[in-house]
Amino acid sequence: MMATGVSPLRLQAHLVAREFRLRYRRSVLGWLWAFVQPLTRLAILTFVFSQVIPLGIDNYPVFLFSGIVAWTWFSNGIVSATASPLALRYLLFQPVRRFIVPTVSVASDSIDFVLALPVLLGFAAVAGGRLGWNLLFLPVIMTVQFALVVGLGAILATAHVRVRDVQRIVEVILTLGFYLTPVLYQPGHLPERFQWLADANPMAHLIAAYRLVIIDGVLPDLREFSLVALGCGSLAVLGYRVYARFSTKFVDEL
């Protein structure tokens, strides 16, 4: 709709960097806080599930950390995307594509993930993970996850503008989701009749894919992975459509 000289990606990068810096403005530790949440979770859960109730998973800290880092991105991304039309309200009053709002929001959360990645790979290397060419597949998984979070987030954001309970509901569901998704256990730990919980959950597939690449040093089953990618891609398109349809009236409801 708008003819612009600046490339959308460059504008997006500027806004993402700004959001990210803003989040840690006037904080002494700054972006180091991005590590605090996943690392404290990692410490306590490692203690519980390797010392108190051992699950018998090899390389448990690396296994757990990969799950936590991916889940944290998913969860923070969904929450911030849901609230993004309010948090990034000012963008809606400027002549830009409105879809930039949830994308900027999710992209600034993915910086936390990118920062945590070297730490995770370091852990994996120390624990004897086989890091090699297979790591080149990581950006593919990340892209699929980005599409998933933006798509779902855009739909939830649309709903949240109308009914402000949505963010609270999302937070509750995400708390449950952390335990229902095989983050701290393996999909195989789920009893047979609950197996569908993992099968139908795109994050279960993505976390499994991260683990295969980082810990086992192999690629995920490409046919299954393409199906997941297709599902997440369709969700992104649906999210874009829904958001584009309703966001033209967001300004009237804020």
Place this chain on the structure above:
Amino acid sequence: MAIKFDRVGKRYRRSDRLGGRRSLHWALRDLSLEVAPGETVGLIGNNGAGKSTALRIAFGITSPTEGRITTNGRLAGVLSLGDGFHPLLTGLENALTASMLSGLTHHQAESRLPAIREFSGLEDAFDDPLRTYSSGMFVRLAFAVAVNVDSDILLIDEALAVGDLEFASRCVDHLVSRQQAGTTMLLASHDLDQIRRLCHRVAWLEEGSLRTIGSPSDVTGDYVRAMHTPGRQSSRVESDKIGSHEVEFRDISLSSRGRELGAVLPSGWPLTIALPWVAHSHVDSIVFGVSIHDESGNRFLDVVSPAVAVESADQNGVVTLALERLDLGGGTYHIDIGIYDHKWRTTYDYRWQARWFDMPGPRSKASLYPPHTWEAE
């Protein structure tokens, strides 16, 4: 066409609260208006006539309920003050982002920052976060950005009335130079002087519909006459109000030769204007402005009081302007009153056409018409 409204309508839903009664309200209905490249069109009309809605739709921040809007070229605007800025970022950071949002590259946007800083006149405040800004400072920033990003189309909503007078006149000068450079403009204002000075055509909106469109002098003249049909006017202040309202007028009363003034003031008589005011919060010193203009907007008087200190919130006071005599020709005159920050940073309360009076006598082509006698020997 640079801007084309094609039977545009906008309906808002008003919901009192959740589950409460909902009503629909057309803020704009069936507006067709074309603005040619390089043309400046003014929008006038009372509050709620749909001027802001039309500008928001043209800017693309909300979509019309019916009809189509087309714009050709890069847009910049000064609308819904402060909404397009991030409160936690500084003026400079906001200016950079806003410039990029209007379509400049990062490099171009950075090169505009000195000009934006200069134009805004914000000086050191340019580096402060926006949450510390007053409404007058928002206008300065928004305006400085909008006119420095080389847009093809400029949309301006009432911005010139909120800022201080020195800045407003600088803005008008700048807009004139942009017109010469071929920028298309659509602007809404209550200041008919400005409208007449800047616009090629003027559209008068009334209750969401286009009432007339035509030459600035015709349309503003019709508008002003329609505003004072008897019956609409009351002795209380109920005119169009602008401002941040930290300090407000409580009333306005006119008197002459010890009596309260009705609707008629003979030429050459004194006029005393008493303005009771109240401060709702503790602000810096304030000044009062009074101006008198005729139906076509020609100004005959424009005076400003010395600074009045505001010691506390809820302070009351009355300022009185005593004019020893008013030597105007016959006609209808309007009084605008305003309360401003003493450094002109903020308009607290501005009431356009707060009162009017008739001066009997022959209409004079000149401004002055003192009581006079002729003698021939």
